[in-house]
Amino acid sequence: MSTKLTPPIEKLIEQVKQATELGSSYVIEGHATKSAIWKPEKGDLLSTKALNQVVEYDPSELVVTVQAGVSIVALEALLAESGQRLSFEPPLYAGQSPENKGTVGGMIASGLAGPRRPWSGGVRDSVLGLHLISGRGEYLRFGGQVMKNVAGYDVSRLMVGAMGCLGLITQVSLKVQPLPQGVSCYSWACSTTELLDRYAGWQRSMNPISGLAHDGSRAYLRLEGGLDSCSLFASRNDLTRCTGIKNNGDFWAGLRNHSLPFFEGDLPLWRLSVPPLTDLASVLESHSVSYLMDWAGAQYWVRAEQTDFLRQLVTQHGGSFCSYSCTNESDLNVAGSARGSVALGDMNGSILLIHQRLKSAYDPNGVFNVGALHESF
Amino acid sequence: MTIAHDERIDGPLSGWQRHELLAMFEKCLPAHCILSADEELKPFECDGLSAYRSQPQLVILPDTKEQLIVLVKCCAENKVPIVPRGAGTGLSGGAMAIDGGVMVSLTRMNQILNIDERRMTAKVQPGVRNLAISEAVQNLGLYYAPDPSSQIACSIGGNVAENAGGVHCLKYGLTVNNVLGVECILADGSLVQVGGDCLDNPGFDLLALLHGSEGMLALVTEVTVKLLPKPELCRTYLVSFDDVEKAGRAVGAVIGKGIIPAGMEMMDKLAIQAAEDFAHAGYPRDAQAVLICEMDGETSDVESLDAPLRAILTEEGATEIRMARTPEEQRKFWLGRKSAFPAVGRLAPDYYCMDGTIPKRQLPSVLKGIAALSEKYNLAVANVFHAGDGNLHPLILFDANIPEQLNKAEALGGEILALCVQLGGCITGEHGVGREKINQMCIQFEGSELEQFLATKKAFDPQGILNPNKNIPTLARCAEFGAMHVHDGQLPFPELERF
Ligand SMILES: Cc1cc2nc3c(=O)[nH]c(=O)nc-3n(C[C@H](O)[C@H](O)[C@H](O)COP(=O)(O)OP(=O)(O)OC[C@H]3O[C@@H](n4cnc5c(N)ncnc54)[C@H](O)[C@@H]3O)c2cc1C
Numbered sequence: 001m002s003t004k005l006t007p008p009i010e011k012l013i014e015q016v017k018q019a020t021e022l023g024s025s026y027v028i029e030g031h032a033t034k035s036a037i038w039k040p041e042k043g044d045l046l047s048t049k050a051l052n053q054v055v056e057y058d059p060s061e062l063v064v065t066v067q068a069g070v071s072i073v074a075l076e077a078l079l080a081e082s083g084q085r086l087s088f089e090p091p092l093y094a095g096q097s098p099e100n101k102g103t104v105g106g107m108i109a110s111g112l113a114g115p116r117r118p119w120s121g122g123v124r125d126s127v128l129g130l131h132l133i134s135g136r137g138e139y140l141r142f143g144g145q146v147m148k149n150v151a152g153y154d155v156s157r158l159m160v161g162a163m164g165c166l167g168l169i170t171q172v173s174l175k176v177q178p179l180p181q182g183v184s185c186y187s188w189a190c191s192t193t194e195l196l197d198r199y200a201g202w203q204r205s206m207n208p209i210s211g212l213a214h215d216g217s218r219a220y221l222r223l224e225g226g227l228d229s230c231s232l233f234a235s236r237n238d239l240t241r242c243t244g245i246k247n248n249g250d251f252w253a254g255l256r257n258h259s260l261p262f263f264e265g266d267l268p269l270w271r272l273s274v275p276p277l278t279d280l281a282s283v284l285e286s287h288s289v290s291y292l293m294d295w296a297g298a299q300y301w302v303r304a305e306q307t308d309f310l311r312q313l314v315t316q317h318g319g320s321f322c323s324y325s326c327t328n329e330s331d332l333n334v335a336g337s338a339r340g341s342v343a344l345g346d347m348n349g350s351i352l353l354i355h356q357r358l359k360s361a362y363d364p365n366g367v368f369n370v371g372a373l374h375e376s377f
Numbered sequence: 378m379t380i381a382h383d384e385r386i387d388g389p390l391s392g393w394q395r396h397e398l399l400a401m402f403e404k405c406l407p408a409h410c411i412l413s414a415d416e417e418l419k420p421f422e423c424d425g426l427s428a429y430r431s432q433p434q435l436v437i438l439p440d441t442k443e444q445l446i447v448l449v450k451c452c453a454e455n456k457v458p459i460v461p462r463g464a465g466t467g468l469s470g471g472a473m474a475i476d477g478g479v480m481v482s483l484t485r486m487n488q489i490l491n492i493d494e495r496r497m498t499a500k501v502q503p504g505v506r507n508l509a510i511s512e513a514v515q516n517l518g519l520y521y522a523p524d525p526s527s528q529i530a531c532s533i534g535g536n537v538a539e540n541a542g543g544v545h546c547l548k549y550g551l552t553v554n555n556v557l558g559v560e561c562i563l564a565d566g567s568l569v570q571v572g573g574d575c576l577d578n579p580g581f582d583l584l585a586l587l588h589g590s591e592g593m594l595a596l597v598t599e600v601t602v603k604l605l606p607k608p609e610l611c612r613t614y615l616v617s618f619d620d621v622e623k624a625g626r627a628v629g630a631v632i633g634k635g636i637i638p639a640g641m642e643m644m645d646k647l648a649i650q651a652a653e654d655f656a657h658a659g660y661p662r663d664a665q666a667v668l669i670c671e672m673d674g675e676t677s678d679v680e681s682l683d684a685p686l687r688a689i690l691t692e693e694g695a696t697e698i699r700m701a702r703t704p705e706e707q708r709k710f711w712l713g714r715k716s717a718f719p720a721v722g723r724l725a726p727d728y729y730c731m732d733g734t735i736p737k738r739q740l741p742s743v744l745k746g747i748a749a750l751s752e753k754y755n756l757a758v759a760n761v762f763h764a765g766d767g768n769l770h771p772l773i774l775f776d777a778n779i780p781e782q783l784n785k786a787e788a789l790g791g792e793i794l795a796l797c798v799q800l801g802g803c804i805t806g807e808h809g810v811g812r813e814k815i816n817q818m819c820i821q822f823e824g825s826e827l828e829q830f831l832a833t834k835k836a837f838d839p840q841g842i843l844n845p846n847k848n849i850p851t852l853a854r855c856a857e858f859g860a861m862h863v864h865d866g867q868l869p870f871p872e873l874e875r876f
Contacts, residue, residue, distance in 0.1 A: 060633030061736050061767075083635055117576055124585050125554050138825045146734040147766035148551065148806035150540050150589040151814075151821050152830050152849060157553070157585030161577065178635035200495050204518060205606045206675045228677030275574035276496055298576045320579045347580060350567040355580055357836035362829070373580070 005139060008050035009170055015046060016168065017137035019367045028164040028369055030069065030103030033095040034110055036269075037324050038163055041371035048105045051170055056145065059084055063128060063145050065173040068105030075104055079176055087177045088123050089114025092257045101257075105169045111161030114256035115211040115222070118276060118295045124160040126175045132159065132167035135363025145173045158358075164369040165377065166362035180224040182231070185211075185252065186239045187220045192281035195219040196297050200277060203296075208233055211252055214293040215262065216285070220251055255294060262292055262301070270310055272300040274319035283313055352376070378858050380429065380812050382475065386853040387846050391458055391477035395434040398479055401455060402437060405447050412436040421480055424467040425527070426813055428729065428783060433460070433474035438482045442560075442568065442598040448481065449596065450566035458845050461592035463503065463535030466527040468730055469811030471539065471591045471847055478845075481596070483534050489513050490599065496574065497604040498557060503534025503597045507541075510602060519604040522549035525807070526715055534597045540589035542807040544640040544714070545671070547765035549605070551807070553588035560599035561587065564838035574601065586833070591809050592844040594837040608673035611639070612683070613707045616690050617664035617697040621645050621760075624666035625740030627693035628764045631670070632737070634689055636682055639673040641765030642714050645744075648721060648759040648772070649713075655720030658713030659706075661697060668764065669714050717761045718772065724759070725774035729786045733797030734806035737767045746796045747771055754789040756782075768806035769797070795820055810848045818848075819855035827852060 005013070019026060025043035051067035054075075059082040066075055072090055079085050091112050092101035108130065113122045129143025143149050143156035159169055192214045199212055208229050211222030221239065223230040233239070254260035263269065274280070276298040284291045284302060287309055292301040301324075302310065314321045347355070352374075359366075359377040366377070384390060399413050412418060413435050422432040439445045452459050458478030465472055465482075474480050487504035492514060499510055499521070507528040511520040524543035525531055531541065536552045537559060549555070558572030572584035587594055618624040624643055631638065644652065646665050653660045660667060672679050672686065687698055701707035713720075721728050735743050744760065751758040757774040771793055775786040794804040794817045804810070804817045818827065830849040834841070850858075 058736070058738060060629040061738060062632060062637075063736070111577070111582070121550070121554060122577060124582055125550065134829065138829075140826050140829055141822075142826070144734075144801070144803050146736060146802050146806070147547070148542055148734050148763075148768050149803045150807060150809050151803045151805050151818060152810070152826070153594075153833050154540070154553070154585050154589055155829070155833065157582055157588075160582055160585070162581050166581075178637065203497060203606065206609050207606075208675070226675065226678030226681055228681055229675040232675075232677055273575045273577055276576070295576060318573055319575050322579070348569055350563055350565065350569050351571070351580065351583070354563075354583065354836055357839075358581060358833065361832035361836050 009133075009139065011050070012046070012168060012170070013133055013137050013139060016133055016135070016367055020135070020137060020365045023365065025367055025370050028105070028109070028168055030106035031071065031095045031100040033093040033100065033102045034106060034112075036093075037110070037322070038372050040369040043370065046168070048103060048168070048170075051105070054078060055171055057082075061145070062147075062176050063173055064176055065145055065171060066104050067171045068103060068108075068169045070104045071099065072102045072104060072107055073099065080179070083179050084176045085179050086126065086174065087116065087120035088126055089116045089256050090123065094257075094259070104172060108160055108169055108172055109162060109164045115213065115252055115294055118298055119210050120177070122160075124157045127156050127160055128173040128175055130156045130159060130172040131170045133170060134167045135365055135367040139170075140167075143173065147175065163372040165359060165373050166368070168368060180226075182227040182229075183222070183224050184230050184234065185220070185222045186234065187218050187251065189217060190219050192216070192293055193279050196277050196279050199296050202237070212296040213255060214281075216281070216291060222252055255292065260292070262290065262303070265303070267303040268305060269324040270302045270304060270307065270321055271324050272302060272310065272314055272319060272321045274298060274300065274314060274317045278317050278319070280313060283309070347374075378816055380470070380815050382846060383854075386857055387851055390475070391456060393434075393455075393457055393477045398435045398457065401451060401457070402435065402448070402479070405451055406437065406439070406444055410438050410440065410444060412438065421462065421465070421474065421482065424462070424465045424470060424472040426468050426470045426811070428727070428777070429470045429473060429812065431474045431476070433480040434476070434478070436480045436482055438485050440485050442486070442562065445481070445596060445598060446562055446566050446568060449562050449564070452479065452842055453565055453840065456840055456842060458842050459596070460844050461534075461538070461596055463532030463538070464506065464530050466531040467535060467539060467811060468732070468808040469805070469813040471809050471811035471844070473812050473847075475845060483532065486598070492517075498574065498601055499604055500599060500601045501533055502599060503532060503537075505533050507531050507533055507536055514604055518607055520607055521555065521602050522605050523552050523555050526718070533600050533602070537588055537597050537600055538590065538592045539807065539809045542763070542766075542768065544642055544763060547641060547763070548637050548639045548673075553585055555603045556584070556588070556600055557603060558584065558601040559587060559597050561595035561597045563595050564840065564843050568598070572601075589809065591811060591848045593834055593848055594843065596843070608639070610676040610679045611671060611673040611707075612679055613701045613710045614668075614670040614672070614686070615660070615699045615701070615710050616668040616670060616695045617661045618666045618668070618694060619664065619696050620694065621666040621744050622741035623694040624668055625744060625764070627668065627690055627695065628740065629737045630689050630693050631686065632765065634685070636686055636689070638670050638765060640669070640671040641763075642669040643667070643760070643762040643764035644714065644717060645760040647724070647757060648717050648761050651720040651724050651759060652713040652717050655723060656709075656712045656716045658709045660713050664696065669710055714761070717759075721759045721772045721774065725757070726776045726778065727774070727783075727786075729773040729775065729790055730808075731769065731771045731773065731790050731793050732805045732808040733794050733802055734766070734768045735797050735800045735802035737764070739800040739802070740764065740767070743769065743796060743800055747793055750789055750792050750796070754785050756786060756789055758789075763806070766806070767802065791817060812847055815847070815850045815854065816858045818850050819858045824852050824855065827855065
């Protein structure tokens with residue numbers, strides 16, 4: 001089925017074709033809110049601003065289709081009008097202006113998900129289909145607007161976290177979910193180890209947990225679900241009697257959007273991705289670094305000058321780490337830049353080869369975001 | 378146009394003869410892993426789509442991944458095509474043998490390697506049956522969520538290769554949403570880990586790309602799956618309608634009001650009657666359609682949704698809402714649905730199962746369209762749908778012994794899939810393209826998109842030895858199929874080389 005292309009898309013295609021001819025490259029830009037976590041080598045800015053349409057939204061389908069330049073804030077507002085939301089809580093990092101907190105295209109390309117990730121899935125789990133302009137300037141459509149689709153390879157999900165290296169995403173169809181009836185948040189003082197042990201027990205039966213974090217001294221728990229199941233869970237586990245702020249919704253927004261005081265200041269910020277329920281507290285404390293545990297122990301945020309021990313730590317746990325302060329050149333050299341990027345030399349040879357071949361399959365002339373994911377492409 | 382391999386448009390076959398292949402593998406693999414006698418090969422001549430048969434020249438049954446690596450390296454060196462096969466329950470001919478190639482059955486690699494109770498994951502070999510995982514963790518109160526109707530037989534390796542769904546994937550997701558990592562062998566014989574125990578990994582999301590790739594990008598040798606706690610309460614409703622279209626609209630209404638059932642299945646009159654004759658599930662024979670709606674979760678949530686659910690269904694015109702009162706009754710409600718295929722199989726000597734998907738709001742239109750096509754071809758169609766996620770399984774009834782009936786059934790099926798595409802859906806929701814829907818891919822995608830798929834395949838498998846010629850048609854095939862869209866008055870691909 002062919003698609004009628006709109007003038008903004010035709011113009012982008014033209015620009016891509018031009019770059020191919022000239023041998024030049026682009027840096028794809030939405031709201032430029034994620035410059036701290038990635039750094040392509042070179043190129044003229046190619047903005048997705050003109051792609052600002054909501055293509056289709058029918059709440060009873062649980063699917064929304066929007067163009068890449070639509071802001072995440074606007075998309076979430078649209079969904080909220082019909083009592084729905086994105087399940088993966090994309091972070092809204094502060095941008096150049098208050099309204100510019102990230103575009104849908106950047107959300108897909110960076111593949112970043114918020115505190116709800118372990119329970120509701122990541123960006124990739126919500127992507128149903130997308131359109132993109134390849135490095136050859138071809139307009140391609142993959143997946144669709146339906147919940148299930150196994151026709152051809154799952155190229156749509158391949159674009160999630162690819163940092164725009166494989167093409168310019170022009171529109172995407174996302175699975176959405178109804179807002180929960182009840183939300184409640186709890187916080188109390190305890191150790192990270194204690195919290196994780198408690199969670200290990202909780203998760204063995206049905207529970208409404210949708211956030212589990214620790215800041216080195218306090219536990220933070222968020223419940224979302226039916227009104228009854230949230231209050232029952234809280235009373236069964238004595239959560240109502242916990243001291244501290246009860247409705248600490250601000251904490252969760254701050255964790256999601258990196259606006260907590262923890263994220264302020266100049267000390268380099270690192271993200272560690274490790275298996276769920278990994279307890280890094282004692283090691284991190286022994287190095288006297290401040291940290292935030294998120295995702296029930298599958299994601300840690302760490303402020304540290306020195307990284308040797310971080311590298312050791314993630315290797316030991318089969319995880320990975322990356323810099324969240326890419327403005328700092330030296331950090332880039334010790335860890336990768338983007339969420340999906342890799343510290344130099346860390347990738348298995350055969351897998352790296354596949355990455356390089358995929359890059360040439362989608363963007364043979366290196367038009368898009370060169371070096372954003374790996375130095376070799 | 379037939380789906381059979383046509384060297385002119387699908388490319389040349391390898392030309393290897395059975396004795397040559399046998400000599401090749403006898404050198405590097407133990408004899409008990411190699412099947413070469415006709416009577417041993419017979420069971421491998423088709424998968425669950427029995428209308429298409431082609432006996433493999435050789436079947437290898439490795440016991441270990443080390444043997445598999447040896448095999449792949451040998452194939453890579455000699456350019457021998459490899460057709461992976463799990464339990465052979467696939468419904469699109471994905472595990473259909475190719476001349477000049479070797480079939481690799483992974484059923485002997487069927488061990489559950491590790492259950493991590495604390496992290497709630499299981500690491501299993503590819504030949505482990507889907508249901509065996511849930512059985513192995515039942516004592517822990519856990520289960521593996523994706524539940525294809527073939528779950529007693531199908532393998533987890535096959536599930537990954539097809540991105541299998543199930544009756545509960547509306548709420549719990551498909552295979553891709555429930556697998557954390559796989560270990561696999563690439564086309565050059567190297568063993569790699571893709572994904573793992575973390576929630577994300579550096580680099581491209583190759584794990585997602587491997588799901589549904591039909592054994593064409595890598596051979597899966599280990600799978601790490603997520604386990605979930607069993608729901609506290611599970612309620613099953615059998616809802617009758619006097620009109621199929623009303624039933625279709627009710628599905629959208631329930632979901633649109635924010636209620637996500639664990640499963641939402643729909644059957645039409647022909648399917649209801651067949652199922653009732655077969656399973657005596659107590660289905661209402663006079664209904665034009667039934668919905669089987671399952672609500673699960675925490676007790677209080679499931680209970681509190683009972684009244685709103687009934688209200689919506691009633692408003693949408695349900696003539697009867699029955700909630701299973703006992704586990705026995707619940708089992709019966711599902712028995713009817715789960716035996717729908719064999720039940721319909723008794724209505725006619727053969728049936729052909731389709732797998733299109735559509736946006737839910739199109740259910741009424743697609744039902745009308747299917748009825749009209751059924752009349753046009755004069756073949757009955759029974760409809761069984763995973764209605765909650767818009768996945769249709771129209772079952773076309775025919776008799777392969779009557780000349781031309783298989784062709785008619787294929788043509789009718791092809792038109793149903795084209796209708797799904799036209800209504801904004803796709804040609805396959807969970808059964809895969811395999812060889813069966815190779816021509817319909819030309820309707821779903823444009824030439825440039827198919828070329829991108831072929832390039833993706835090449836990035837993994839430059840020599841094209843892994844399950845070649847499945848899933849993605851050559852442009853030459855599409856040009857001949859004649860369904861390519863004409864651009865700017867130009868004929869599609871006049872310049873294309875014919876092999
Ligand atoms: C009665 C019936 C009901 C069904 N219901 C459903 C359903 O509800 N939902 C659903 O999704 N499907 C359903 N199916 C289809 C089928 O069961 C699934 O597609 C299943 O995932 C196939 O698994 P298998 O082990 O039988 O794979 P096979 O049929 O053996 O192979 C399927 C594909 O996987 C590849 N493959 C197999 N193992 C590997 C491996 N280890 N590495 C790489 N590639 C591999 C093969 O090459 C082939 O392309 C049903 C089938 C039947 C017969």
